[in-house]
């Protein structure tokens with residue numbers, strides 16, 4: 001099998017696994033216990049917190065561990081909404097966010113909050129001026145993703161942050177896809193909140209973190225004991241947190257992304273050579289994650305192309321409901337014509353991808369696309 005779905009989930013790095021193993025065996029107990037069993041666990045959590053903080057360029061006490069990207073996003077959207085309800089009930093986000101942002105926003109709409117969804121251009125870019133023009137006296141939060149999960153387009157988060165700062169509005173970015181792939185230092189991005197997810201950068205599934213800028217308060221979602229300063233109650237999953245910390249340490253060391261960028265470009269060049277204009281790049285050509293190649297196989301259904309090469313593993317952008325293909329929300333927001341959007345396939349490479357795999361995948365994808373019937 002050729003795994004080209006690193007944006008869905010990455011394999012765990014062997015170094016991460018090795019770091020976690022002692023915490024699945026010899027070390028046990030509750031990290032809040034002050035006795036001999038709890039102390040090493042607390043130290044391990046502190047180390048992991050420092051590793052994540054170092055990757056993000058923030059203080060350790062600004063990092064809260066969560067169960068992943070979905071929880072971090074829910075915590076920001078609802079936590080700010082509840083904490084600042086007296087100031088206002090208006091949030092600005094984009095039309096291409098992950099469901100882990102979109103759906104908490106929809107939930108708040110049912111509670112009487114108003115959400116503005118700014119659009120994107122055909123490359124998937126949000127215009128920061130449009131964000132600025134949506135700000136009202138009642139706006140309490142701007143949440144714009146750092147990089148899109150489907151097409152990989154990177155947003156101008158520093159500019160959006162400075163717009164928020166000037167207007168006195170808090171800014172969040174969902175960096176679940178960008179963390180470990182491009183720089184996600186908060187001093188560069190300027191945000192008040194930032195989401196990361198372990199399994200997107202070679203860490204374990206079920207753990208993530210939320211950066212919360214010092215001095216900013218938001219309501220907790222989990223009410224319980226006083227773990228993590230009362231911001232996120234629940235006994236910390238030590239092994240998962242240790243794994244996340246190690247993944248962060250490895251990501252900070254592995255800042256040269258030319259390996260994945262070269263493989264992504266090799267894949268694109270090979271598909272273009274084999275299929276010519278029948279393969280269309282979706283997303284921004286340059287302001288894009290170095291590992292992400294989203295293409296539309298013109299006139300085809302993406303799922304049918306992939307069914308023709310079942311050992312190449314990737315995600316398709318068009319869902320087929322009751323026999324009728326539908327554009328993904330992101331491709332619809334980018335106004336990609338159906339003829340191309342129905343054929344969308346997201347190919348994402350990573351740390352363990354090889355040139356040989358890419359060359360084999362090119363051959364199989366070209367053959368499968370040629371064999372896939374063109375829709376009327």
Ligand SMILES: Cc1ncc(COP(=O)(O)O)c(C=O)c1O
Pocket residue numbers: 007008067068069070071073098100145147148149174176177197198199206208
């Ligand atoms: C941009 C983005 N945000 C959030 C998530 C959700 O993260 P998790 O799977 O850790 O809950 C994902 C995962 O697909 C994502 O791509």
